[in-house]
Structure formats: C-alpha cells, structure tokens
Amino acid sequence: xxxxxxxxxxxxxxxxxxxxxxxxxxxxxxxxxxxxxxxxxxxxxxxxxxxxxxxxxxxxxxxxxxxxxxxxxxxxxxxxxxxxxxxxxxxxxxxxxxxxxxxxxxxxxxxxxxxxxxxxxxxxxxxxxxxxxxxxxxxxxxxxxxxxxxxxxxxxxxxxxxxxxxxxxxxxxxxxxxxxxxxxxxxxxxxxxxxxxxxxxxxxxxxxxxxxxxxxxxxxxx
Amino acid sequence: xxxxxxxxxxxxxxxxxxxxxxxxxxxxxxxxxxxxxxxxxxxxxxxxxxxxxxxxxxxxxxxxxxxxxxxxxxxxxxxxxxxxxxxxxxxxxxxxxxxxxxxxxxxxxxxxxxxxxxxxxxxxxxxxxxxxxxxxxxxxxxxxxxxxxxxxxxxxxxxxxxxxxxxxxxxxxxxxxxxxxxxxxxxxxxxxxxxxxxxxxxxxxxxxxxxxxxxxxxxxxxxxxxxxxxxxxxxxxxxxxxxxxxxxxxxxxxxxx
Numbered sequence: 417x418x419x420x421x422x423x424x425x426x427x428x429x430x431x432x433x434x435x436x437x438x439x440x441x442x443x444x445x446x447x448x449x450x451x452x453x454x455x456x457x458x459x460x461x462x463x464x465x466x467x468x469x470x471x472x473x474x475x476x477x478x479x480x481x482x483x484x485x486x487x488x489x490x491x492x493x494x495x496x497x498x499x500x501x502x503x504x505x506x507x508x509x510x511x512x513x514x515x516x517x518x519x520x521x522x523x524x525x526x527x528x529x530x531x532x533x534x535x536x537x538x539x540x541x542x543x544x545x546x547x548x549x550x551x552x553x554x555x556x557x558x559x560x561x562x563x564x565x566x567x568x569x570x571x572x573x574x575x576x577x578x579x580x581x582x583x584x585x586x587x588x589x590x591x592x593x594x595x596x597x598x599x600x601x602x603x604x605x606x607x608x609x610x611x612x613x614x615x616x617x618x619x620x621x622x623x624x625x626x627x628x629x630x631x632x633x634x635x636x637x638x
Numbered sequence: 639x640x641x642x643x644x645x646x647x648x649x650x651x652x653x654x655x656x657x658x659x660x661x662x663x664x665x666x667x668x669x670x671x672x673x674x675x676x677x678x679x680x681x682x683x684x685x686x687x688x689x690x691x692x693x694x695x696x697x698x699x700x701x702x703x704x705x706x707x708x709x710x711x712x713x714x715x716x717x718x719x720x721x722x723x724x725x726x727x728x729x730x731x732x733x734x735x736x737x738x739x740x741x742x743x744x745x746x747x748x749x750x751x752x753x754x755x756x757x758x759x760x761x762x763x764x765x766x767x768x769x770x771x772x773x774x775x776x777x778x779x780x781x782x783x784x785x786x787x788x789x790x791x792x793x794x795x796x797x798x799x800x801x802x803x804x805x806x807x808x809x810x811x812x813x814x815x816x817x818x819x820x821x822x823x824x825x826x827x828x829x830x831x832x833x834x835x836x837x838x839x840x841x842x843x844x845x846x847x848x849x850x851x852x853x854x855x856x857x858x859x860x861x862x863x864x865x866x867x868x869x870x871x872x873x874x875x876x877x878x879x880x881x882x883x884x885x886x887x888x889x890x891x892x893x894x895x
Contacts, residue, residue: 585807588815592814
C-alpha cells in the first residue's frame with residue numbers, strides 16, 4: 417500500500433513539476449486572493465493583521481479546491497482513470513498517494529501565503545512550532561477530505577461547481593481549528609492553540625481512515 | 639427494453655388507506671397543537687408570545703436531525719445491500735430534512751429577532767444547522783446526478799458515500815463550532831429556559847409528536863413517489879412508444895417494422 421502511495425504521489429508531483437500549474441497558476445492566485453482581501457477590507461494594517469489568520473486559511477481553502485480539481489483533471493485525460501484501475505495499484509495506496517501529492521502542493525502554497533501574510537498584512541509570528549504543527553495537521557485534513565470528495569466529483573460534468581458545495585461545509589472544522597490555532601501562534605498565547613491543533617489531527621485521522629477504506633469503491637465508479 | 643421491473647403493474651398514486659388515516663390524524667393533531675400553542679398555553683414571562691415559536695422550532699429541529707440520521711443509515715444500508723428501497727429512502731429522508739431544516743432556521747431567526755434583537759447570531763446551533771442545510775443541498779444535487787445515471791445497477795456509490803458522511807459531518811461540525819463559540823459567547827443572551835413545565839411542556843411535547851407524524855407522512859409519500867419514479871425510468875419509454883402507436887393508429891408492438 418505505501419509503496420503504491422509513493423509511486424502515485426511521485427507521478428502526480430512529477431506531472432505538477434513539469435506542467436507548472438501549481439507554481440504558475442495556483443500560487444499566483446493565492447497571492448492575488450490575499451491582495452484582494454486587503455483591497456476589500458480597510459487597508460488599515462491593524463484590521464488586516466488581526467484578521468490575517470482567518471484570511472490566510474480562507475485563501476488556503478480556495479487554493480485547495482483548485483489543487484484538488486487539478487489532481488483529478490490530470491487523471492481524466494487520455495483515459496487515465498481506466499489506466500489507474502488496470503494498473504493493479506492498491507486503491508488505498510492511490511488515495512494516500514493522491515492525498516500526499518495534494519498535501520505537498522498545499523504546504524508549498526502555505527509557505528508562499530505565509531510569507532505574503534507576514535509582509536503584506538504585517539502579521540507577527542510568535543509561536544513557530546505551533547504554526548508548523550497547525551499547517552501540517554490542517555493540510556493533512558484538507559488533502560484527505562479533498563481527495564475523498566474530489567474523486568466523488570471527478571468525471572461529472574458539473575464537477576467544478578459541485579466540489580465546493582460538497583467540500584467547503586465539511587471543511588468548516590478545519591477552518592475554525594486552523595484559524596484559532598493560528599491566532600494563538602500569531603501574537604497570541606501558544607498554549608491556547610494546541611487543543612485546536614488536536615482537533616485538526618483528529619479530523620485528518622478520521623478522513624485518512626475513511627478515505628483509505630472507501631476509496632476502492634469510489635475509484636471503481638468514478 | 640424489457641427490464642424485469644415492468645412486469646409488475648405500478649400503482650400511480652402515493653396514497654393508501656393507511657396514509658389517509660395517518661394524514662387525517664396528523665391534521666387533527668395540528669388543530670390541537672394550534673389550539674394549545676395559541677390559546678391554551680400561557681405566554682412566557684420573559685419571552686412573552688415569542689415563546690410560541692418554540693412549539694414549531696424545537697420539533698422541526700428534532701425531526702430534521704432525525705431525518706439526517708435516517709439518510710446516513712439508508713446510505714450505509716444501500717452500500718451494503720444495494721437494494722432499491724434504501725436508495726429511495728436516503729433521498730426521501732434528505733428531501734424532507736431540507737424542508738424541516740429550513741423551517742427550523744426561519745423560525746429560529748424570527749425568534750432570535752424578537753428575543754435577542756438580531757436575526758442571526760453566531761450561536762453554535764444556528765451555525766451548525768445552517769451548515770447542515772448546505773450539506774443536505776449538496777447531497778441532493780449529487781443524488782440528482784446519480785439518479786440520472788440510470789437504474790440501480792449503473793449507479794455510482796458517490797452519493798451514498800456523501801450520505802453516509804452526512805451525519806458524522808454534522809456531528810464534527812457541531813462539535814467544533816460549539817467549542818469555538820463557547821470561548822467567545824457572551825453571557826448576556828437569554829437562553830431558552832430548560833426548566834419549562836405544565837402546559838408549555840405539554841404543548842412542546844405535543845408539537846414534537848405532531849411534527850414527527852407529519853414527517854412520517856411526508857416520508858412515506860416521498861418514498862412511494864421515489865419508488866414510482868424508479869419504475870417510470872424503466873417502463874417510461876415502452877409506454878411512450880405504445881402511446882404514440884395508439885395515436886397514429888398503428889397496430890401494437892411488433893406489427894410494423
């Protein structure tokens with residue numbers, strides 16, 4: 417299973433590396449979103465700095481939608497899904513691999529966004545360990561649930577419009593947990609953030625487990 | 639187009655003697671509830687007449703969450719057994735749940751306006767119920783796509799998986815929102831007094847019973863409608879061809895061509 421996952425993640429990341437969609441389209445979009453927030457809200461640095469953790473994670477959610485859709489679009493071309501089924505790879509491995517590839521891209525995006533938030537919004541980082549733990553836990557949750565719902569919507573004519581309505585309400589706990597945890601890491605008391613980080617870890621574990629079990633059924637029918 | 643389904647004739651109605659009696663009882667129950675809610679139960683000392691909204695609000699909330707739970711169970715059973723009944727039940731329950739969730743949100747909002755002075759408050763229950771409403775709509779739109787895919791043999795497991803996750807998601811969302819808001823919640827908001835008694839308690843209980851009866855009535859009808867729709871999918875084309883032949887005065891199937 418893990419060998420298959422590594423193969424799958426390697427394949428997806430190679431495609432991303434060669435096509436440059438993440439670096440040339442999704443990352444600039446992420447930066448654009450935080451600029452747009454700055455324009456929509458008062459450019460008064462005080463408001464932006466206070467809201468920066470929430471805005472950061474909303475931007476991450478939007479970008480993750482793009483990354484997830486992208487991850488399943490690459491399978492749609494040239495009968496990729498049929499090839500995937502014929503390959504004999506373990507579905508659980510495919511799920512973990514796809515989720516890992518999405519997670520790697522999201523972490524890269526989060527680094528870009530974090531730099532943007534610090535520079536543009538003037539946020540101050542006070543708790544680095546919490547910041548990194550939150551990013552990792554939230555990303556795992558986003559990638560796991562995103563992969564699960566992504567394959568649900570993949571192959572449908574209305575996938576671009578369907579995925580957000582299916583996935584975003586489900587991600588509400590991630591947004592809440594990650595934002596509260598970030599607030600603690602950006603100028604708050606770090607100890608306040610760790611329970612939220614625990615919530616994120618629980619969410620990620622739930623979806624990783626469920627995805628590993630259910631992905632086979634879904635892959636058959638996507 | 640001769641599926642085994644069209645062998646049995648289908649009754650083109652969702653009513654039956656049983657549901658008619660049940661519907662009559664439900665109507666009578668509503669008459670009684672109205673009398674209790676507006677005439678026989680007293681106004682609350684603090685909330686005054688706004689408390690009467692509770693007799694609709696609380697029962698619809700209970701029914702909506704029960705309906706979601708039924709959808710989750712039906713989805714799990716469909717994944718296990720792949721029988722049509724569970725498939726139809728999942729959708730029927732979710733559709734009724736959407737209506738009840740909407741009624742619950744609207745009555746809650748009106749109540750909030752009168753009691754709290756605001757239509758919306760970041761209360762854990764309001765927030766998670768609203769998210770539930772959106773989750774249900776998402777589930778139903780996926781269902782529609784799956785239903786268009788054809789009969790049960792060709793259907794994907796997608797909407798069943800989403801249905802299966804419906805209730806757990808509501809629980810996770812509610813838990814996290816609850817935790818989040820409990821840190822910020824100002825204590826100034828007047829809550830529903832949990833220690834209601836006497837006529838008010840009885841009216842509330844009556845409301846729960848009557849709305850549950852309405853839910854059961856709607857669910858049965860929606861289930862039967864879904865069941866008939868499944869049959870129409872299989873027999874519709876054959877019937878339509880027969881009808882066109884009859885109109886054109888062409889002898890029945892097989893005679894031409």
